Amino acid sequence: MPNESSQTPCIENLTYDEIRIGDSASLSHTLKPQDIQLYAIMSGDVDPAHVDPEYAGSSMFREVIAHGMWGGSLISTVLGTRLPGPGAIYVDQSLHFLRPVAIGDTITATLTCVKKIDRNKHLVLDCLCVNQDGHEVIRGSAEVKAPEEKIKRPRLSLPEITISDRKIRYTRLIGTAKNLAPIPMSVAHPCDAESLKGALMARDEGLILPVLVGPEARIRGVAEQLQLSLHDCRILDTPHSHASAELAVQLARNGEVEAMMKGSLHTDELMSAVVDKVHGLRTARRISHLFLMDVPTYPRPLMITDAAINVEPTLECKADIVQNAIDLAHVLGIAEPKVALLAAVETVNPKMRATLEAAALCKMADRGQISGGLLDGPLAFDNAVSLVAARTKGIHSAVAGQADILVVPDIESGNMLAKQLEYLANALSAGVVLGARVPIVLTSRADTAETRSASCAIAVVMAHARRKQLQASSS
Known part of the structure; x- marks a missing residue:
């Protein structure tokens, strides 16, 4: 909503007797993505036309648009803070929505008093919202009961709000590997829900070609329990976690995979195999x-x-x-x-x-x-x-x-x-x-599949950089 902090330190109303026919008040606000998110959170209106860029891009408007009543809330703001201001009571509202509002549009809401009703101290106001090009976005009318007593109060500062959208931030991390081909990755002992889901999520994001190293029956059991598909996954059966770590490292050492990923085994089990002086992945x-x-x-x-x-x-x-x-x-x-x-x-x-x-x-x-x-x-x-x-x-x-x-x-x-x-x-x-010789995805066993998949994106970037280095040194 509009930032009031730069305006007067007090908020003051106009009483019924002070208002004249033709009096008007306005405010302007530029629509930002967080305005749409806040309105959706507050109202629960998650219509994809407002919150899903992919869907909105294929809709009739070809882009994300504001909720209609977001513009209507600008009218309410003028009524409650400027004309008449504090003490006004909404009675009736009629609005016609004429044009969509997109991110970056600057909307100016103007209210003009067109009628006074002495018997009940009501005002009828013409309501108009226009965009930065002067095109009408919303037109309508509002009826309010005007305050009869003067009110002047300090303008309160609103708390700062931070919107934490994990999906957007996850997409941003995954985007570090955008347009890079998936790499073969050994996943050591993915025998619990999150480690297996993480590998498969990275597969579905087009990041890796998983080689699942561990007890095959347990891996398939977890997949079946969670209804996860193991398509495009190679499974190498091992008896226990130590063997899983050793084989996952061996695949990397032999060049069969370009990266590794820790599954549900302990970090020291995996790293013992990685740092082994004879069969590990040490460098200088x-x-x-x-x-x-x-x-x-x-x-x-x-x-x-x-x-x-x-x-x-x-x-x-x-x-x-x-x-x-x-x-x-x-x-x-x-x-x-x-x-x-x-x-x-x-x-x-x-x-x-x-x-x-x-x-x-x-x-x-x-x-x-x-x-x-x-x-x-x-x-x-x-x-x-x-x-x-x-x-x-x-x-x-x-x-x-x-x-x-x-x-x-x-x-x-x-x-x-x-x-x-x-x-x-x-x-x-x-x-x-x-x-190490290859990048290794290593997260906490308590970390989510999302964290593991995001880590794979970094490993993919590292693996492709290593490819270029090897090509440059051999040419």
Whole structure:
């Protein structure tokens, strides 16, 4: 609805005696997507013409349009706040809807007094809503009982509203792999509902060709129970989770799949097979984990590393963790990611190892030992993500307040940070392992199928980037 904050600090009515025939009042508002969403939430009207872009694109209007009564609510706003204002009581309303209102249209609602009825202090008002081109959108009339006493009240500030649309954010994460061919992916031990659903959801999104590695009877039993189709899935039977992890890794090592995905087994079971010195997927780089998070209250994707694999990384390990994250940021199209090295404070304290290592990592970046990103630290969490906090503390930095990557001191702080964002800030996350021969989708066993599918999208982008690197090196 219209923003009143820039107007007078008080709201004042016009009494019946003050109003004259011909008096009018107006307000304008530009329709935004969140206006439609809010109206749908408030009213329960989820007509696809208003909330489903795919359907709306094939309708007679060829685009999403506002609910008709959204425009009618502008008329109500004028009545309640301007003419007559507080104390007015709706009696009757007649509206004719002449033209649809689309996102971006600016609607001006004008009410004009055309009749006064002395016996009951009623007003009849002509109602007209026009768009930015002057075309009539709504025309009608309203009858109200006008206030007889003067009312003047402070204009109250309305609370801010944030709409968290997980479907849109999920679609955005999936969109990172748009137009890329699906890749073969081994799924280690998908023997519970969410891990199997995640793999099949990624299949249905056109992201992966699943190779399900685990006890075949259990996998088929879960699929049958949930009424899930296993079409386009290859199933390799194993007796238990350890064997599932070993075979899933073997497929990646042999080049039969281009990525892996954790199923319902424990992380240490899978990673033991991954880091095996003889049969695993090690490279010269330290293996690390990264959460890519879409946080509703943060203006860009946020990467958190390492929150799942390296328990208490050394300085040498952290250098690889940082480089792994920077390399992924490049793959995702971030040319020079801003890397915040987190600690409890933003100054170097000899008694706090995290601050010393943050400072050392920054100097390593200055000397070219870490490349491709812009590093700063130590930074406390608030300084890393809030420009206001950074300026308040006098921190002048190209990273502070606008970090792309948060490097945590240890697995405990990282795990708590990631899960706090997911469960308290409604963040949507994707989890991947970096630094191995192939990308590995690694999420919590409590994560949803949606989170697993979104993680597959990141793995697909990484796999295609790896293809290009291999082609370039062989040519």
